[in-house]
Amino acid sequence: MPAAALTSKPLPTQSTARRPVQLDLPYAPVEKRPLPPGRPRDWYIxxxxxxxxxxxxxxxxxxxxxxxxxxxxxxxRGTAELIGVHPPSDTTCHMVRALMRYSR
Structure with missing residues (x-):
């Protein structure tokens, strides 16, 4: 039997799948640490x-x-509901698009 026949076909990734790959729900949240004290309120927001x-x-x-x-x-906002995050404001939605734009 040829060696090529023994190798299994890899599972489809997001780029090769015919339909979107199902979103994995978050497994376990990262342990939260307190934010550094003494900063202005706007910094925390x-x-x-x-x-x-x-x-x-x-x-x-x-x-x-x-x-x-x-x-x-x-x-x-639909994705936020799916992953269990409060609905984002218009400013946060704009920031999400900016992050997606600059990651390319």
Whole structure:
């Protein structure tokens, strides 16, 4: 039997699948550590918004949304509901699209 017949065909990845690969739900949240004290309130708000935008961008990329033009506010909010995050504001949705744009 030829060696090529013994090798198994690899599973499809997101780029080769005919339909979007099912989104894996988060396994276990990372252990939270307290944020550094003494910063202005705006710093904490921006920091948490960036973390939320990163989580949403990763979830969108995993679900097959690769272009910022595909990520409308409704799509981002639907993904937030799917992964168990509070619905993002318009500012956070804009930040998600910016992260997807600059990751290319």
């Amino acid at each position: 921006t920091h948490n918004r960036r973390l939320k935008a990163m989580r949403l961008a990763i979830a969108l990329l995993d679900s097959g949304v690769h272009l910022p033009t595909q990520a409308r506010n409704e799509t981002i």
